[in-house]
Amino acid sequence: MFxxxxxxxxxxxxxxxxxxxxxxxxxxxxxxxxxxIGYLFYRALPVLSFEFLFTNPKDNMRSGGLWAPFLGTIxxxxxxxLVSAPIGVFAxxxxxxxxxxxxxxxxxxxxxxxxxxxxxIVHALFGVGAFVLFAGLGESVLAASLTLAIMTLPVIIxxxxxxxxxxxxxxxxxxxxxxxxxxQTIRRIVLPNSISGILTGVILQxxxxxxxxxxxxxxxxxxxxxxxxxxxxxYNVLDQCMALSLHLxxxxxxxxxxxxxxxxGTAIVLVGTVLLVNAAAIVLRVYLRTRKRW
Amino acid sequence: xxxxxxxxxxISDLKVHYGNKPAxxxxxxxxxxxxxxxxxxxxxxxxxxxxxxxNRTLEFxxxxxxxxxxxxxxxxxxxxxxxxxxxxxxxMVLPLPVGxxxxxxDNVAFAPRTAGLRNKAELDEIVERCLQQAALWDEVKDxxxxxxxxxxxxxxxxxxxxxxxxxxxxxxxxxxxxxxxDPITTMRIEEVLKMLSTExxxxxxxVTNLVQQAKRLANRTAFFLNGNLxxxxxxxxxxxxxxxxxxxxxxxxxxxx
Ligand SMILES: Nc1ncnc2c1ncn2[C@@H]1O[C@H](COP(=O)(O)OP(=O)(O)OP(=O)(O)O)[C@@H](O)[C@H]1O
Ligand SMILES: [Mg+2]
Numbered sequence: 001m002f003x004x005x006x007x008x009x010x011x012x013x014x015x016x017x018x019x020x021x022x023x024x025x026x027x028x029x030x031x032x033x034x035x036x037i038g039y040l041f042y043r044a045l046p047v048l049s050f051e052f053l054f055t056n057p058k059d060n061m062r063s064g065g066l067w068a069p070f071l072g073t074i075x076x077x078x079x080x081x082l083v084s085a086p087i088g089v090f091a092x093x094x095x096x097x098x099x100x101x102x103x104x105x106x107x108x109x110x111x112x113x114x115x116x117x118x119x120x121i122v123h124a125l126f127g128v129g130a131f132v133l134f135a136g137l138g139e140s141v142l143a144a145s146l147t148l149a150i151m152t153l154p155v156i157i158x159x160x161x162x163x164x165x166x167x168x169x170x171x172x173x174x175x176x177x178x179x180x181x182x183x184q185t186i187r188r189i190v191l192p193n194s195i196s197g198i199l200t201g202v203i204l205q206x207x208x209x210x211x212x213x214x215x216x217x218x219x220x221x222x223x224x225x226x227x228x229x230x231x232x233x234x235y236n237v238l239d240q241c242m243a244l245s246l247h248l249x250x251x252x253x254x255x256x257x258x259x260x261x262x263x264x265g266t267a268i269v270l271v272g273t274v275l276l277v278n279a280a281a282i283v284l285r286v287y288l289r290t291r292k293r294w
Numbered sequence: 295x296x297x298x299x300x301x302x303x304x305i306s307d308l309k310v311h312y313g314n315k316p317a318x319x320x321x322x323x324x325x326x327x328x329x330x331x332x333x334x335x336x337x338x339x340x341x342x343x344x345x346x347x348x349n350r351t352l353e354f355x356x357x358x359x360x361x362x363x364x365x366x367x368x369x370x371x372x373x374x375x376x377x378x379x380x381x382x383x384x385x386m387v388l389p390l391p392v393g394x395x396x397x398x399x400d401n402v403a404f405a406p407r408t409a410g411l412r413n414k415a416e417l418d419e420i421v422e423r424c425l426q427q428a429a430l431w432d433e434v435k436d437x438x439x440x441x442x443x444x445x446x447x448x449x450x451x452x453x454x455x456x457x458x459x460x461x462x463x464x465x466x467x468x469x470x471x472x473x474x475x476d477p478i479t480t481m482r483i484e485e486v487l488k489m490l491s492t493e494x495x496x497x498x499x500x501v502t503n504l505v506q507q508a509k510r511l512a513n514r515t516a517f518f519l520n521g522n523l524x525x526x527x528x529x530x531x532x533x534x535x536x537x538x539x540x541x542x543x544x545x546x547x548x549x550x551x
Contacts, residue, residue, distance in 0.1 A: 100356045174392040174454070176351050178405040179382035179461060188404070193395050293395035294443035 037271065044268045047261035053269065056226050061251050062258050066269055068227050071234060072241035076216060077209045079145035079237060080152065085202045088156030096164040097186055115154035120214045123151040127219040141237040144220030151215055152205040159201025163194040196288030203281035207274035213245040221246045244270045299326040302465065302497045303348065308362035310343050317343045320362065321523040323516060330491050330498040332512030332529060334505050339518040341501045345467045349384045350377050382409060385458030389470040391450035393442030398434050401442040401453055405461040420460055428456035429482050448479035455483065465497045466490065472504065484511055505546045509533050517542045
């Protein structure tokens with residue numbers, strides 16, 4: 001017969017205890033998150049409607065909807081990613097697949113890691129200096145988007161490098177032994193098998209770019225600007241725009257007597273957009289993982 | 295040993311360092327055309343390094359430096375401009391089986407395609423011939439579109455060999471190919487190698503940790519130790535009671551150390 005020893009018993013108890021401890025911590029983390037979203041939703045309920053999304057703010061933002069800031073955020077995010085995604089991915093391919101280990105690549109890699117941790121207000125100041133003033137773009141969608149691009153670039157480089165690194169070295173060696181060039185190896189083996197990780201990394205930066213206020217408030221986002229409702233081409237990239245994050249800030253702190261539900265509604269649209277994009281990233285990841293090839 | 299042999303690869307005073315750490319200390323020998331050359335020696339003796347110098351994949355190791363020369367058909371490989379063409383002259387099989395994450399068909403068609411071949415009929419012919427030669431055709435002919443990575447280890451190693459044959463190499467280098475392969479598959483691959491040597495007239499360099507494998511297959515055998523070529527001679531001599539060096543005798547008879 002098998003009798004449990006003292007040590008065995010202790011191990012079993014500590015094993016169960018630790019499991020419960022980690023579970024409790026997980027719940028502690030998830031509860032505030034659900035409370036916040038639930039509360040926002042509850043308070044926003046009176047204003048949430050289709051119309052809320054597709055009409056401009058009215059009466060000095062005391063009524064109306066979110067059309068101008070909503071479209072502005074989309075412009076900012078799309079333009080910034082059009083810049084940062086290709087540059088970031090190509091830079092990561094260079095750093096991971098071509099660059100040899102030397103002082104130059106070490107400095108670049110160090111810079112990437114550290115730039116990813118720079119506070120967004122610093123990017124904002126850089127954006128004002130580089131794009132608004134020096135490049136002469138003025139306060140515009142373009143200047144703000146470029147500032148967001150600078151902010152997201154290092155993270156895209158880091159996440160892309162990680163995705164490329166996940167492709168085993170032995171695949172590359174096998175290709176080189178077959179007389180394939182580095183580029184043929186990258187195009188036929190490395191990129192097709194890292195694309196899901198690369199895209200996920202890029203998509204997660206959408207939510208970051210959409211949520212930031214500091215980098216855009218001095219570089220192109222304005223307090224108020226009415227645009228044609230329902231026209232997705234209503235903004236000019238060389239002109240200023242509104243943005244959800246800044247809009248939320250102004251109506252909650254700068255404008256007195258705003259109707260109760262509007263700030264909550266704005267917050268829900270902002271959070272909802274971000275969550276939607278993140279969900280898309282997760283779905284993409286799950287889909288591509290089902291076709292994982294090794 | 296046959297008289298009147300032609301030299302396929304001529305290695306003279308080859309030295310390789312990784313950083314300042316020596317891996318090969320000035321070795322010289324010839325590989326003859328259409329022979330099976332066994333290369334034996336304990337870990338760290340520089341066998342893999344030697345193969346990487348020959349097909350110039352050592353260039354992917356940033357801190358490796360090479361002195362001396364390796365001549366293929368009389369041409370110093372380090373002076374060859376088309377390094378990709380050089381690599382396709384040499385089939386390379388690494389210790390661990392690697393199925394590329396492509397279909398079985400695309401695995402074998404990879405090298406011909408990178409070399410520019412697009413003709414479907416020619417590719418079909420190459421895929422079938424190489425899988426036949428690697429003794430894998432019968433097992434996979436009905437599922438050429440299945441992933442190469444999902445084959446068993448032994449099948450993947452034969453796929454690797456089929457791939458190494460796909461660019462019609464003149465030399466086949468195998469680096470401890472049986473390390474992750476069961477004995478039966480090993481025997482099948484050994485038959486394949488004999489056939490490639492006798493029928494396809496290929497020059498084969500067989501690096502192996504199994505000294506008996508060298509004894510079974512090789513015409514000549516080279517014994518490496520710590521970056522030095524201790525001796526190279528006909529397999530009969532190396533495995534006889536009196537090779538030139540006592541240490542060779544000790545190694546092949548397993549009382550080494
Ligand atoms: N990429 C590398 N960087 C630094 N040193 C290396 C590298 N590859 C090999 N070496 C060193 O070079 C020497 C020879 O290694 P090599 O791999 O050629 O030996 P081997 O005979 O193939 O050994 P094994 O039988 O274990 O495969 C060893 O001392 C090894 O540590
Ligand atoms: Mg080795």
